[in-house]
Amino acid sequence: MEKQRTIIVTGGAGFIGSNFVHFWLEKTNQTVVNLDKLTYAGNLDNLKRWANHPRHIFVNGDIADRQVVSNLLKDHHPWAIVNFAAESHVDRSISAPDDFIQTNVVGTFNLLRESYAYWNALEPDAKEAFRFLHVSTDEVYGSLEKDDPAFSETTPYAPNSPYSASKASSDHLVRAYHHTYGLPTLTTNCSNNYGPYQFPEKLIPLVIHNALQRKPIPIYGDGMNVRDWLYVEDHCAAIGVVLDSGRVGQVYNIGGNNEITNRDIVNTICRILDDWLPGQKDFTHASLIEFVTDRPGHDRRYAIDASKIKNELGWDPQESFATGIARTIRWYLDNAAWVENVTSGAYQRWVKLNYEERG
Structure with a gap:
């Protein structure tokens, strides 16, 4: 991984991006230039450990600002760009x-x-070494029926939400810049991530947060929507492998081999909290579950076939869902101050709009 000294990470204060910054700084001796706009989900608290570290350079800026991007490239001479910067929540894409x-x-x-x-x-030589790695999502492939084969890299795109349509558009632009101009690009399409530093609008941290506050735990529709769950540190390791050894111009799907319904996710978290927080007589966290009106266009099932990255690059996820969810819940229990800081008034207004008014 020690090809040159510096990489630029965009969106590196968000959930997956900040986990990748931690991973890269720990695993290499390289410098990370971290460009993040610091929207609602970008949080410098995610990066406190590296706040004054000489190999972590934070820049508050927007990837849509060409001058900011141009200046960073000229000033830091990176050998790679890893693009995490994205608006990523389906519900927000529907309303705005x-x-x-x-x-x-x-x-x-x-x-x-x-x-x-x-x-x-x-x-x-520098031109040969350079890489542009674009981090995308399995949602660009659309929705699967119960018995459909998992998404592969050759599955046709069929996005069903403004979010997935915007990511599909960005994927196509990355492909075009490689095939038209020769830019050495790589694209990864991942399944649902979970783990430390995830903003609590997403299912797993939302359930943990509401359960601990004894607030209603909302489940869309019948709760039988299926996702493939990928522990975020496994995802970061996979991106590192693709950046290091992936074939230029290729797409690699990254999954956790964990297809689970939303209902089972919620019940698993409730059972763990019941076990870990004893002494609550006549109370179970599952009693907080409330089924709410399904969101528009809610995809039924996602599943990732990650055989290409396994066969070509030797990557496999290290965490099972059982180990990953236990690590995740423990992190949120141990980092109550982080949760308190991100669950602001703006977050509470978003919860009211997207869940309470659907009840």
């Missing part, structure tokens, strides 16, 4: 799609345009 188009489509286009100009001017 504009930001998703601006960040996910326009922002990625600006990154590609500036990266191409930078790459094209490099000396031959």
